Amino acid sequence: MKIALHWFRCDLRLSDNTALLAASKESDVVVPVFIFDPAILSAPDIGAPIVAFMIECLRSLEKNIEVAGGRLIFRHGPVVQEMSFLLRETGAQALHYNRDYEPYARERDAAVEKLAHSMGVEVCSHKDGVIHEPDEILKDDGRPYRVFTPYSHAWRARLRSAVLPAVKFARLSGFKPPKSIPLPTMKQLGFSTSICLPPAGERAGRESLGRFMAEDVLQYASRRDFPAEEGTSRLSPHIRMGTLSPRTVVAMAEKAAEAHPKMHPHAETFVKEMIWRDFYRQVLWHFPHVATSSFKPEFNELKWENDKRFFDAWCEGRTGFPLVDAGMRQLNAKGWMHNRLRMITATFLTKDLLISWQWGERYFMQKLIDADLASNNGGWQWCAGTGTDAQPYFRIFNPISQARKFDPEGVFIRRYVPEADTLAYPAPIVDHARQRLKALALYKRL
Numbered sequence: 001m002k003i004a005l006h007w008f009r010c011d012l013r014l015s016d017n018t019a020l021l022a023a024s025k026e027s028d029v030v031v032p033v034f035i036f037d038p039a040i041l042s043a044p045d046i047g048a049p050i051v052a053f054m055i056e057c058l059r060s061l062e063k064n065i066e067v068a069g070g071r072l073i074f075r076h077g078p079v080v081q082e083m084s085f086l087l088r089e090t091g092a093q094a095l096h097y098n099r100d101y102e103p104y105a106r107e108r109d110a111a112v113e114k115l116a117h118s119m120g121v122e123v124c125s126h127k128d129g130v131i132h133e134p135d136e137i138l139k140d141d142g143r144p145y146r147v148f149t150p151y152s153h154a155w156r157a158r159l160r161s162a163v164l165p166a167v168k169f170a171r172l173s174g175f176k177p178p179k180s181i182p183l184p185t186m187k188q189l190g191f192s193t194s195i196c197l198p199p200a201g202e203r204a205g206r207e208s209l210g211r212f213m214a215e216d217v218l219q220y221a222s223r224r225d226f227p228a229e230e231g232t233s234r235l236s237p238h239i240r241m242g243t244l245s246p247r248t249v250v251a252m253a254e255k256a257a258e259a260h261p262k263m264h265p266h267a268e269t270f271v272k273e274m275i276w277r278d279f280y281r282q283v284l285w286h287f288p289h290v291a292t293s294s295f296k297p298e299f300n301e302l303k304w305e306n307d308k309r310f311f312d313a314w315c316e317g318r319t320g321f322p323l324v325d326a327g328m329r330q331l332n333a334k335g336w337m338h339n340r341l342r343m344i345t346a347t348f349l350t351k352d353l354l355i356s357w358q359w360g361e362r363y364f365m366q367k368l369i370d371a372d373l374a375s376n377n378g379g380w381q382w383c384a385g386t387g388t389d390a391q392p393y394f395r396i397f398n399p400i401s402q403a404r405k406f407d408p409e410g411v412f413i414r415r416y417v418p419e420a421d422t423l424a425y426p427a428p429i430v431d432h433a434r435q436r437l438k439a440l441a442l443y444k445r446l
């Protein structure tokens with residue numbers, strides 16, 4: 001009898017899951033496991049909203065596995081130690097998991113692989129969380145892309161979408177599954193949040209995807225920049241937790257575009273956003289220094305002012321700039337923020353308040369349900385002008401004209417800052433024109 005462990009991490013689903021399918025094809029029994037890792041749970045950039053969403057996704061996964069004939073095993077403790085217990089208790093001959101591209105995950109997985117090999121267990125890691133892996137899309141000279149547009153052309157040229165079937169779990173008499181702790185609560189993990197979560201789990205992810213592809217994607221390219229509208233997919237928490245696979249998402253978009261030729265530009269724009277996701281993963285993989293410093297090292301010398309009072313006002317949505325405040329209040333209330341507002345609030349923090357992008361990056365990580373090191377870091381460095389290509393440092397958003405353009409009737413602002421037109425609303429904490437000149441001088445000095 002061949003026994004394999006499938007180690008769930010950011011792939012909390014049964015369908016279209018590369019490692020899980022491979023484990024089930026290659027063995028008689030698959031033992032699905034999830035380990036709550038104290039190193040991740042105690043990291044300074046982990047926030048309650050994403051932990052809450054993860055727990056709900058795990059609750060749903062546990063049920064789905066039960067319906068499919070298996071039992072999800074939970075453990076909580078140092079990963080290498082827990083994995084050694086699990087391998088010993090199950091007598092597994094193989095360990096399957098989907099690859100993760102973050103620096104900490106790479107170290108952790110290398111340690112687990114070493115352990116497994118020392119126990120004579122075969123380790124099979126799989127490509128799953130991206131469409132193309134970092135080393136699959138390289139320039140002709142074999143080096144990684146630093147600029148998005150040529151990367152995106154190479155990415156599209158290699159696109160082949162194939163979605164994988166769901167997995168069932170064989171129950172074999174004579175095999176006793178290992179012990180599991182009950183799914184921990186937020187309190188047991190040391191977190192609490194009052195955020196109202198979006199529906200979690202694989203089915204909720206698929207339903208959101210289906211709804212989006214049936215309706216909203218039809219106008220994606222024209223509506224995606226207006227925060228008052230439901231113009232984007234809101235799939236990011238599902239893609240982040242892996243309750244939806246990026247393959248399924250891209251394949252559905254391609255299918256929708258084929259079915260309705262008019263949809264082509266919209267589906268294409270949507271897929272482009274998924275390319276940004278892969279792009280930032282390959283940046284993090286090839287240039288892991290971005291996790292702790294600027295992509296372009298010269299920008300590490302920027303002399304930020306880092307005024308704590310300004311930072312607090314930004315976090316709490318009381319800068320006196322209505323669209324910035326509305327965005328920050330959306331983040332605090334929902335654990336999600338519209339992409340246009342992520343760009344506006346991030347540019348405002350760095351270019352108007354002259355506060356390091358790293359302060360903002362951490363705040364977003366702590367608050368977002370879709371908090372993702374690669375995309376968040378890439379987005380922040382893009383806005384601060386310290387990152388790969390794109391925004392040159394001298395392009396600075398004017399938060400007032402951005403509001404006129406993207407929330408012309410003030411609908412979104414009124415939703416989150418109802419007091420914006422009253423005396424109760426604070427005056428702007430800085431003068432945009434003056435701060436703009438200061439920012440330009442700061443960057444120019446380099």
Ligand SMILES: Cc1cc2nc3c(=O)[nH]c(=O)nc-3n(C[C@H](O)[C@H](O)[C@H](O)COP(=O)(O)OP(=O)(O)OC[C@H]3O[C@@H](n4cnc5c(N)ncnc54)[C@H](O)[C@@H]3O)c2cc1C
Nearest residue numbers: 232233234235236273276277339342371372375376379380
């Ligand atoms: C400062 C800043 C911080 C960000 N932090 C995160 C983060 O922590 N996690 C995260 O998933 N995205 C992040 N983004 C990217 C983007 O804002 C969100 O992915 C998007 O708003 C999610 O909403 P949606 O699912 O409706 O997106 P849609 O517009 O419907 O896009 C579909 C999917 O494509 C991916 N995507 C879209 N835009 C981007 C992008 N610019 N970069 C990478 N992937 C993208 C997401 O997986 C998204 O769900 C950040 C952007 C900025 C400017």
